[in-house]
Amino acid sequence: MQEQLFPRSMLGNAEEMVNAITSLPFDIVVQANEIDVNQNSLSNAQSLLAELWSNFIYRLPGLAVGVLVMVIFITLATPLSRLLVKPLTRATTSPLLRSVIQRSISTVVVLLGIYLFLFLAGLTGFAIAVVSGTGVVGLILGFAFRDIAENFISSLLLTVQRPFRIGDIVQINEFTGIIQKVTARATTLVDFDGNHIQIPNATIYKGVIKNLTANPLMRGNFIVGVGYDANVQQAQQIAQSVIASQSNVLIDPEPQVLIDNLGSSTYNIKVYFWVDVEKTSVLKMASLLMRNIVAAYTDAGISMPDDARERIFPEGLQVINGPKQGNAPTVEKQTASTQKNVEVNASDDDVATEAHDIREQARRSRDPEAGENIL
Structure with missing residues (x-):
């Protein structure tokens, strides 16, 4: 029956075709009239994963050392910054300046630890990109917050140069009052009307400061x-x-x-x-x-x-009288001493300064500036 449907010549040709197909770089599976073809993409993915795993194993010691170094630097950042800032306590009494220097040292130590971690992990290129990106971001933020940065830097300069102290009577531009508080943003004055005046530190540093109590x-x-x-x-x-x-x-x-x-x-x-x-x-x-x-x-x-409105005649004024028309009223001569x-005034007049009262009012009044006093 099969010979009638498929002649022997056709069967021979089919066997040759099967042999040719099996010689191709594919896996041929014949299952009940179905053919499954698995290409080399799966083997390529497996080789890639194997390569990544081998690279990870190769870099694992460097990663471990990098993490250890970074943890050490982060842990030592705060005590190291305190140790380095301690000698500055003799040079300056400004808590703000000491805090800024301490935080700057701590930040530098932490960034150094992160850079060493990336370097030991073999990510030096990424570290350079991060540092460059941080510089660009810092430049953008500097332009965006220029006024805030200007006031902050001015506050640092004021704490270093100290043109006035708390309680001094000063005149800054057109404002006169007693220094109550100096923060990282502004200086608070209490004028002699009892008003609180907040002046940005940048304005004070660039303006005219007249200290009325530096010399009493x-x-x-x-x-x-x-x-x-x-x-x-x-x-x-x-x-x-x-x-x-x-x-x-x-x-x-x-x-x-x-x-x-x-x-x-x-x-x-x-x-x-x-x-x-x-x-x-x-x-x-x-x-x-x-x-x-x-x-x-x-x-x-x-x-x-x-x-x-007044004229003085030292020699007197001669008056020419006209004809008498009766008894005119007599005007008595008056001088400045009549x-x-x-x-x-008595000698017990109150001439005491009101500066003490203004300072006491400022002490009892509500503080309009919530920041820490940096002087």
Whole structure:
């Protein structure tokens, strides 16, 4: 029956084809009219995995040593940074500067440990790429947070140079007050109205700082105008005696009473005096001296005319009377000394400085800046 369906010639040709196919680089499996072909891709994958495993085994000692070195560096970073920063405690008293230096040393030690781990693991190229990428990222962040970085660096410079201390009375640009707190971002002042003023440290470092308590001695001044009919030398001596009667005015430096300029109707006398601002208020003392000098001038008959509205006639003014039209009221002659409208103040006037009160107010008030005081 089979010979009728397939002649012998055809069967012979089929056997030759099977022999030819089996000689090809494939695995031939004949199963009930099915043929499975497994190519060399599986063997290639197996060889690749075997190569990776052998490389891992080869690098395993380096990885182990690298991990050990990195752990050692990370563990020693903090104590090593503290040890290296300890000698700086004699050079600077700034806690912020010491903290920044300590953290910088610790960061460098940790990064060195990571680099050694990558080097021992055979990933030097990756380590270089990471370092380069870190530099680029740092540059980008520097531009993005330029103002924050500027304030932080300024705070470091302020802690090193220390142009003021906590409690000093300073004038920074147009602001005057008492230093309450200095943080990594800003400096807090309390002005003499009780207001808290926060000034960025970069503005302070680049601005004009006037420290009013670095030298506790401060000079005050004011101007008093006396008429041209007055004895100006006598007026100066009277002012000197009034100043000398105040125990809170310093003798050294010596107070001065000088003619500052000539006004339209007065000699403008400028009074200079010195006080200790830790004990005496310049404004209160100036007010007291002006009041007592005016009272002394009034007692001495020294005129103090108004520059704009009053004219003094030293020789008097001749009045030509017209025809009498009855009894005119008699006008009494008045001089500057006929009526004393200023009373010399008692010696127990309060001229104490208000700086202590402002410092106490600042201590009791709510702190508007939550950062740590770096001074």
